[in-house]
Structure formats: structure tokens, C-alpha cells
Amino acid sequence: MSLAAALGSRRDLGGKCLVPYLTGGFGDWTTMLGAAADAGADAIEVGIPFSDPVMDGPVIQEASSRALAEGTTPASVLDALARIDLGVPLAVMTYVNLVYRFGYERFARTAAASSVAAAILPDLPLEECGEWSEVADAAGVETVMLAAPTASDDRLDRVVARSRGFVYAVGLLGITGERDELASSAKVIAGRARERTELPVLVGVGISTPAQAVEVCEVADGVVIGSVIVRRALETGSPDAVGELVGTFRDALDRG
Amino acid sequence: MGTPGSDGRFGDFGGSFVPETLVPALQELDAAFRGAWSDAAFRAELDDLLSGYAGRPSPLTECHRLGAELGCRLLLKREDLNHTGSHKINNVLGQALLARRMGKRRLVAETGAGQHGVATATAAALMGMDCLVFMGEVDMERQALNVFRMRLLGAQVTPALSGSRTLKDAVNEAMRYWVSAVEDTHYCLGSVMGPHPYPWMVREFHRVIGTETAEQCAALLGSEHPTGRPDLVVACVGGGSNAAGIFSGFAEDDDVELIGVEPAGGAAVGHGIPGIVHGMRSYLVQDEFGQVLEAESISAGLDYPGVGPEHAHLSASGRASYEPVSDQEVVDAFVLLSRTEGIIPALESAHAIAWVARERERLAGRTVVVNLSGRGDKDVAQMMEILGDRL
Numbered sequence: 001m002s003l004a005a006a007l008g009s010r011r012d013l014g015g016k017c018l019v020p021y022l023t024g025g026f027g028d029w030t031t032m033l034g035a036a037a038d039a040g041a042d043a044i045e046v047g048i049p050f051s052d053p054v055m056d057g058p059v060i061q062e063a064s065s066r067a068l069a070e071g072t073t074p075a076s077v078l079d080a081l082a083r084i085d086l087g088v089p090l091a092v093m094t095y096v097n098l099v100y101r102f103g104y105e106r107f108a109r110t111a112a113a114s115s116v117a118a119a120i121l122p123d124l125p126l127e128e129c130g131e132w133s134e135v136a137d138a139a140g141v142e143t144v145m146l147a148a149p150t151a152s153d154d155r156l157d158r159v160v161a162r163s164r165g166f167v168y169a170v171g172l173l174g175i176t177g178e179r180d181e182l183a184s185s186a187k188v189i190a191g192r193a194r195e196r197t198e199l200p201v202l203v204g205v206g207i208s209t210p211a212q213a214v215e216v217c218e219v220a221d222g223v224v225i226g227s228v229i230v231r232r233a234l235e236t237g238s239p240d241a242v243g244e245l246v247g248t249f250r251d252a253l254d255r256g
Numbered sequence: 257m258g259t260p261g262s263d264g265r266f267g268d269f270g271g272s273f274v275p276e277t278l279v280p281a282l283q284e285l286d287a288a289f290r291g292a293w294s295d296a297a298f299r300a301e302l303d304d305l306l307s308g309y310a311g312r313p314s315p316l317t318e319c320h321r322l323g324a325e326l327g328c329r330l331l332l333k334r335e336d337l338n339h340t341g342s343h344k345i346n347n348v349l350g351q352a353l354l355a356r357r358m359g360k361r362r363l364v365a366e367t368g369a370g371q372h373g374v375a376t377a378t379a380a381a382l383m384g385m386d387c388l389v390f391m392g393e394v395d396m397e398r399q400a401l402n403v404f405r406m407r408l409l410g411a412q413v414t415p416a417l418s419g420s421r422t423l424k425d426a427v428n429e430a431m432r433y434w435v436s437a438v439e440d441t442h443y444c445l446g447s448v449m450g451p452h453p454y455p456w457m458v459r460e461f462h463r464v465i466g467t468e469t470a471e472q473c474a475a476l477l478g479s480e481h482p483t484g485r486p487d488l489v490v491a492c493v494g495g496g497s498n499a500a501g502i503f504s505g506f507a508e509d510d511d512v513e514l515i516g517v518e519p520a521g522g523a524a525v526g527h528g529i530p531g532i533v534h535g536m537r538s539y540l541v542q543d544e545f546g547q548v549l550e551a552e553s554i555s556a557g558l559d560y561p562g563v564g565p566e567h568a569h570l571s572a573s574g575r576a577s578y579e580p581v582s583d584q585e586v587v588d589a590f591v592l593l594s595r596t597e598g599i600i601p602a603l604e605s606a607h608a609i610a611w612v613a614r615e616r617e618r619l620a621g622r623t624v625v626v627n628l629s630g631r632g633d634k635d636v637a638q639m640m641e642i643l644g645d646r647l
Contacts, residue, residue, distance in 0.1 A: 051419065051547040052533055054431045055275050061418055073545045096273055097532045101546030123273045123532070127263065148277040150438065155280065170277060174436035 003043055003089045003118045003142050003165035007200040007222065010042050016253040017166075017200055017222025018213075020229050020246050021093065023047040023063035025072025027237050030084055035243030036229075037086040040250030044086065045120065045224060048077045048094035055122040057177030059227040063234055074098050074107070082114035091118035091144060091165065096132075104132045108139035118142035118165040126159055133162065144168050147193045147201075149185040160197040167193045169220065171206045177227050178208035182215050190220035210252030217253060225249055257459065257500070257507045257566065262286065264452020267572060269565035272451035274431075274535045281438045286453040288358050293460060298353065305349045306464060309382070310339045312346075314465075316472035316625075322596040326616045329623040331476070331486065332599070333469050333502060335630065342602060342630030343465060343498045344375035348444055350461035352379035355442035362386040362441040366416075366430040368395055368423035368494070369557035369604065370402025371630055372446030377411035379444075387411035390429040392422035395556045402634055420550035423494075423560045427534050447495025448564035451535030455564050459500040466505020469625060481623065488513040488619070491627040492607035493578060494522070494558035496567045498629035503576060514576035516567060517611040519586075522551025524563035525571045525578035531562075538565040554583040554642075555603035557630075585610040587642060590632065602630030603638075 007017045020036045022029060024046045033044055049064035049072055056064070074094070081090055092111060099107045099121065111119060119141050124132060129143065136143045142165035147156055149170065160167050169190045172183035186203050193201045203216045204224030213223045225246075232245050264270045264286075272282055292298040306312040314334045323330040335343035348365075355363060363380050365387070367373030373389040380387035389406055393415040396403050406413050419425040427450075434443040448455045448462075474484040489506050491499035493516035506512040518526055524539040531540030533548055541549045541561035551561045570576035581589075586603060589610035594600045601609060608626045612619060632639075 052424065052428050054428050054534075055435070057432075058418075068547065075545075097540075097542070097548070098546040100530075100532050100537075101542070101544075122275050123535075125272070125274060125276050125279045127279070128271055128273050146276040148275070148279075150277050150280045152280065159276070172436075173277060173438060175432045 001089050001117070003091060004199060006043050006089050007166050011200050011221050016217045017042045017202055018249055018253055019043045019045055019202060019222065019224045021045040021047060021224060021226035022233060023049055023060060023067055023230055024077040025049055025067035026063055026070055027233065028239055030080055031239040032233055032242045033084065034086055035239040036246045037088045039243040039246035041088055041246055042222070043089045043091060045091045045093050046077065046081065048074050048092055048098060050095040050098055053095060055175050057175045057227060059231045059234065060176050063230045074102055078110050078114040078116065081116055089117035090115065091120055092116050093120040096121050096124045099132065105135045108135045108141050111141050112139045116141065118144055120144045120168060122146060126162060129162070146170050147189060149173060149189045156192055157196055160193055160199065163199060166200040166202050167197055168224065169193050169201055169203045171203045171216065174206065176205055179206040182212040186216045187219045190216060194219065210249050213249055214252050214256065257504045260452065260456050264456065266566045266569035269536070269538050269568040270452060270455060271537050272535060273532050273537065274451045275435055277435050278438060282451055282453065288354060289453055289457045292354055292357060298357070302350055302353055306346065310345045310349060311337065312464065313468045314338055316469060316476065319597050322593065325596060326613060326619065328616065328619040328621065330612065331623070331625045332628040333465060333625060334628055335465060335498060336601065336605065336628050340375045340378050341633060342371040342375070343462060343501060344372045344446060345378070346464055346501070347446065347458050347461040347497060348375040348379040351442065351444045352383050352385065355385070355444070356383055358442065360440060360442040362388065362437070363444045364388045364430050364433050364437070364441050365444045365446060366423065366426035367391050367446065368426065368559055369555065369634060370395070370399040370406065371557060371634070373406050373411070373413070374402055374409070376444050377406040377409035380411065381409045388433065389413050390416050390426040390433070392416045392420070392426050394421045395423065398638055399556055399634060401637065422550070422556065424548065447497040448500040448566060449495040449534060449536060449562060455536065455566055458497055459504060459566060462497055462501025463504045465498065465501035465627065466503060469502055470505040473625065477623065483511060485509055485512050486625040487622040488515055488624045490515045490517060490608045490612060490624060492517045492558060492604050492629060493563060493567060494560045494604065495562070496564040498627050500564060500566060502627040507575065514570070515611065516576055516578040517607045518578055518580050519553035519555060519558045519607060520580040520582045521553045522559055522561055523580045524561060525567060526580050533562060536565045538568045539563050554586055555607070557602070557604040558607065579611060581607050581610040581614065585614060589613055590639060599628070600632035601628055602632050603635045605629045
């Protein structure tokens with residue numbers, strides 16, 4: 001199933017979309033993905049670890065380092081994803097050099113053959129994404145674009161028009177990581193993106209608690225939850241603990 | 257070495273591969289730099305600072321004793337004599353003026369050996385701006401003197417604790433910081449690398465090195481040398497800013513050979529594998545999967561796995577050659593220049609001297625300009641440990 005279809009149907013039924021993020025390739029990660037799906041994720045974002053993740057804070061950096069130390073490669077993550085069926089669509093998130101080295105076209109075809117619905121490449125902005133987007137579209141891989149608070153209205157129009165699957169609204173000026181309070185920029189960018197697109201608009205970066213998720217979903221169609229889940233995975237190594245945390249977000253969003 | 261378009265390309269290299277949050281800031285910077293660089297008042301203010309504050313023009317020194325020993329005519333462009341001890345001041349004075357013109361009140365920078373950090377802290381002090389410098393934890397240990405110098409100048413120095421804890425990680429931390437503070441902070445990038453417009457803008461701020469050298473060569477060589485130009489121009493390359501600066505004075509002269517000297521342990525051009533990191537497509541030392549590898553060099557300032565995209569283009573097009581030297585050759589060159597000319601070079605600059613010393617046979621009778629990009633004071637403690645009783 002495509003990301004757009006899965007998230008769109010949740011929204012059309014009046015619900016809010018929940019997309020947890022987990023770094024691929026450390027510990028019992030595929031079981032953790034299953035636990036997240038069972039706990040009510042609408043889709044899952046899987047990080048392919050990179051040596052120099054400039055959009056990521058310390059927690060995801062640590063998970064990436066651990067995964068790389070375990071010998072994780074782009075191919076090993078895609079191979080593992082090809083062998084599991086979680087019943088929800090998967091998006092891979094990584095940095096462009098790994099995809100460039102793999103070969104844009106080969107990566108897109110391999111991802112599609114591995115049942116990966118979508119790709120998120122945070123260091124491949126609008127001006128540079130043409131070559132990749134073309135082969136991704138052809139292979140049936142949805143390229144999710146990021147909408148940042150710094151974008152002008154004109155730029156935002158072009159970003160949402162190029163996005164597939166959903167629009168990833170960046171909740172604050174900064175990198176991934178937990179924050180005590182929801183940034184005031186989060187609802188603003190969600191609103192600005194929503195009035196421009198039929199695609200679901202999900203807010204990520206800096207959404208750390210179920211209460212913050214509920215608050216931002218007053219405007220947004222859903223949330224991407226990363227560092228708090230990865231931290232739980234790092235600290236416990238337990239798929240059950242990860243599933244339980246995802247469940248608290250699911251319950252909060254369903255109660256509204 | 258001309259002006260790139262808004263896509264920031266040098267042939268197949270360059271571009272702007274950055275998080276979406278930073279794109280508008282980079283576009284604003286591109287527009288601001290184009291405006292400033294064509295504004296006579298901005299140029300005049302920068303020229304005044306370069307002469308009245310940084311001490312330009314820097315001399316071109318003829319090395320009679322070392323030249324005689326090596327069998328060539330050897331000229332050194334003395335960027336080591338600039339205020340703060342290296343060429344880095346040219347770029348930071350330009351960027352600090354530009355940041356002020358853009359209404360930014362804080363400079364953030366990465367540094368390897370500490371020379372760019374010291375230069376940025378100096379410019380920030382001069383202009384009354386806040387300054388935050390990221391430096392790899394490993395580099396902070398090997399360049400403790402420069403850490404103190406930056407703090408003395410009022411800068412905050414923050415260790416980069418991730419990855420290899422050297423220059424590449426300091427760049428990552430500076431970019432992460434900039435993503436969070438882009439509205440009031442200018443990222444004062446220290447080399448001809450990163451996303452557009454930095455590779456072009458930083459080269460333009462260092463163009464003064466090449467312009468002066470060409471004029472000085474014409475004056476010195478004009479009467480006795482058919483072209484008034486040297487046969488070769490040699491510079492060390494990490495990111496490649498001092499090389500880009502001096503090359504820009506000779507790139508149109510096809511009779512002048514341009515040589516970039518890379519550390520053997522971080523030879524991005526030498527490995528020749530294209531990659532995308534730190535906002536640019538360029539040559540990158542990386543593994544088969546695209547993970548960036550740690551560079552290893554005796555010199556913290558060249559300890560970088562990438563290289564500026566214009567150097568990748570100059571190599572691919574055949575205009576410039578890039579050759580590696582070993583750490584041992586660098587140590588020998590450090591001593592050689594000190595002993596023969598009374599000039600203690602920065603370890604970075606000693607790479608260029610090391611190449612000339614090694615290639616003396618092919619250079620016999622020719623005129624060679626070396627960009628002596630920095631002075632060696634910062635490296636004396638490290639060299640004392642390496643050389644110890646051998647002197």
C-alpha cells in the first residue's frame with residue numbers, strides 16, 4: 001500500500017496519523033518495527049544509518065553509530081525489509097550520499113522491490129532532487145519532501161507540489177531531538193502546508209510527548225515521532241517497550 | 257575560475273545539498289554576496305581592513321638558500337605574515353563584513369587546526385559580534401594553544417564529540433547549530449567547501465592572494481623571465497582555500513602548472529570517488545557504501561575527507577594536479593624550511609614544501625611559487641614531541 005493511501009484513509013476516517021521512526025540495523029530492530037506496527041502505527045519510517053547525519057541530534061546519532069558498528073549497510077536494511085510484512089507501509093529515511101553511491105536508479109528499484117513505499121532524504125532539497133525524484137517516481141517510490149518554517153509562501157507551494165506520500169512539516173528550527181515544549185512554529189508550518197495540499201501534513205522534529213502530538217494535531221494531520229522512540233529502543237533494547245511507547249501516542253491521538 | 261550560476265556548479269561538482277531549513281538562508285547569502293561584491297563601498301571597506309588590519313599585501317620572499325639546495329628558483333607567498341598567522345583572515349574579514357551587512361549578530365564556525373577559528377574569533381572581536389566555534393575534541397587536545405587564543409578573543413569554543421572528533425565532525429556540529437539559529441547567525445565557513453555560495457565566495461575572498469602574487473611575480477621576474485610568470489604554483493589542499501586563492505591568479509595562464517598537495521591520509525582528489533556530503537558534490541574519501549571515512553594527517557588543518565568542489569573540477573578538467581605527500585615528508589620539510597630560511601611553516605603549508613623537496617629533479621632550473629599559507633607557531637609543541645631529541 002502507498003503511504004499516501006494509508007495516511008489518507010486514516011485522515012478520511014477522522015483520525016490522526018502516527019508514524020514512528022526507528023533506526024534500522026541495531027539490535028532486534030525488525031521485531032521493534034513489528035511491535036510499532038501492532039501498537040497502531042499507520043506507517044513506519046526506517047532510518048538507514050549514515051556516518052554524518054547533519055539533521056539528527058545525539059539520540060539518532062548514537063543509534064546510527066551502533067548500527068554502523070554492527071555492520072549495517074543500505075543493502076542489509078533493504079534486504080531485511082524485503083523479508084518482513086508488517087501490514088503498514090514503510091518509508092526509508094537516509095542521507096543522499098548513501099543513495100548516490102548505491103546509484104539513484106538502482107536504489108529506487110531495490111527499494112520498490114523490497115516493499116518500501118517511500119523515501120525521505122533530508123539533504124536533497126527541491127533544487128537538487130530532480131534526478132532522484134524522476135527515477136523514484138518511475139519506480140513507484142514516493143519521495144516525501146520537507147517543509148521548513150523558513151520557507152517563503154512561494155517556496156512552500158513548490159515543496160508541497162513536489163512531495164509524494166505526505167508533506168513532512170519540520171516543527172522547529174533545529175535538528176531531531178526531544179524538546180520540553182511544543183515549538184510555536186510547529187502549528188504555524190502545519191497550517192501553512194495544509195492550506196496548500198491535499199496530501200496529509202505530518203509534523204516531525206521536536207515532538208516528544210503524547211500531549212505535544214495531540215496539541216500539534218489540532219492543525220496537523222499527524223506526527224512523526226523519532227528521538228523519544230529511538231531513545232527507548234537504545235535504553236531497553238526491548239520491542240515490547242517500544243510497542244508500549246508507540247501505543248501511548250496512539251491512544252492519545254485517538255482520544256484527541 | 258569564474259562565477260558559477262545560482263546552482264553553484266563547477267562542472268559536475270558543487271551544488272547545495274542541505275536540509276530544507278537552510279535553503280532560504282543560502283539563497284539570501286548568495287544574493288547578499290553578489291550585491292556586496294559588486295558594491296565599490298563594500299570592496300573599499302574590505303580592502304582597508306586587509307591593508308590596515310591584516311597587514312596586506314603579504315610579501316613574496318625569494319628563498320635563496322633552499323632554492324640553491326633544491327636546484328630551483330623558489331618563491332614563497334608569505335600568508336604566514338598576515339595577522340592571526342595564516343591566509344584564513346582574508347576570508348573571515350570578508351564574511352564578517354557581509355554578515356554585518358546582512359544584519360546577523362553572531363558568527364558560528366568550524367575549525368580544524370584552529371587557524372580559522374582564531375581568525376573568526378578575531379573578526380568577531382573586531383566587529384563586536386558573538387562568536388561560537390566548533391572544534392573536534394581530538395583537535396582541541398592537539399591545538400590547545402589555539403583553543404586558549406579563541407577564548408581569549410571572547411569566542412565560545414565547543415568540542416565536537418561525534419564521529420572521529422576532528423574537522424569533519426566540527427563541520428557537522430556547526431551545520432546542526434546553524435539549522436537551529438539560522439535567523440540571527442551567519443555560518444562563517446572556513447574553506448572553499450560546503451553548499452553554494454561558499455566555495456565560490458570563499459575563493460573570491462582569497463583571490464587577493466593570487467592577484468598579489470601575479471603582480472609580485474611580474475615585478476620580480478618581468479625583466480629576466482619571458483612571461484613574468486612562474487612555471488609552477490604549489491599549495492597544500494585540505495578543503496582547499498589557500499590553493500583556490502593563489503590558483504585564481506594563474507588559472508587563465510596555461511603555461512603555469514597548478515599543483516595541489518594533499519596529505520596521503522586524506523587525499524580526497526587522489527582517491528577520486530565522487531560523493532555528496534557537507535552540502536556539496538565533490539571527491540570524498542568514503543567506503544564502498546558511501547560512509548565517510550576518517551582522514552588521517554599529522555596536520556589537523558588538512559584532516560578532512562572531502563575537498564572543495566572547484567578543486568574536483570580543476571582536477572577532472574586537467575587544469576590542476578593533486579599529489580599526496582606522507583607525514584614523514586612533511587616533518588622533514590618543516591625542519592628543512594626552518595633550517596634553510598629561518599621560516600617555521602605551519603604543518604599544512606609544509607605539505608607544499610615537502611612536495612617541492614621530493615620533486616626537486618623535475619623542478620630543476622624552474623621557477624616555483626609556494627603558497628606559505630600559515631606560520632608554524634601553533635605546531636611547535638606537537639613537533640617538539642615528534643622530533644624530541646633528534647634535533
